[in-house]
Amino acid sequence: MSQSICGARRPGYELRAPVGRMSIPCALGAGHECAHANAFGDRWTNISAHISDAQRGDASAIVAVLDAMEPLISLYAGGDELRRARARTALSEALPAYAAGDFTTFARHVVEGALADDAHGWAEEYGALSLRWEGLRARLRTDDTLHIREQLRRVDALMAALVGDVAALSR
Secondary structure, three states, rough: OOOOOOOOOOOHHHOOOOOOOOOOOOEEEEOOOOOOOOOOOOOOOOOHHHHHHHOOEEEEEEHHHHHHHHHHHHHOOOOHOOOHHHHHHHHHHHHHOOOOOOOOHHHHHHHHHHHHHHHHHHHHHHHHHHHHHHHHHHHHHOOOOOHHHHHHHHHHHHHHHHHEEEEEEEE
């Protein structure tokens, strides 16, 4: 690749298979100020122009950076709005810590860290519910009452919801 070509890749490039239009780097001249564009004319935000402003707290620059990182956030958070909000918040709070290098790699580490903490919290909550479930099952062996059965049903529903079966909460 020539030194006079930008060559920037889309955010999240390293997480995808390097095939197809989305893998083609920017074909514009090095140091351009506008949005990146590949040889097919597909465009994406040039966040380099916004990062330093975002680090200084410029709200519109922060929004531009977060919007440009949305494909990366979506890869990790999926459609869960709460996880997406956590990832966006973590990334906006981490912007001042960015020094140099590939911003997408920096953003990926921030998002992974934010959502790994989230996963750890869910695991702890599930573990606590499992202990509660075991205790209720033990009590059920000696005292088979409707009250204990109802508590057990609620704990079962909460555990199912934590592993993705949200409909269990309404059963």
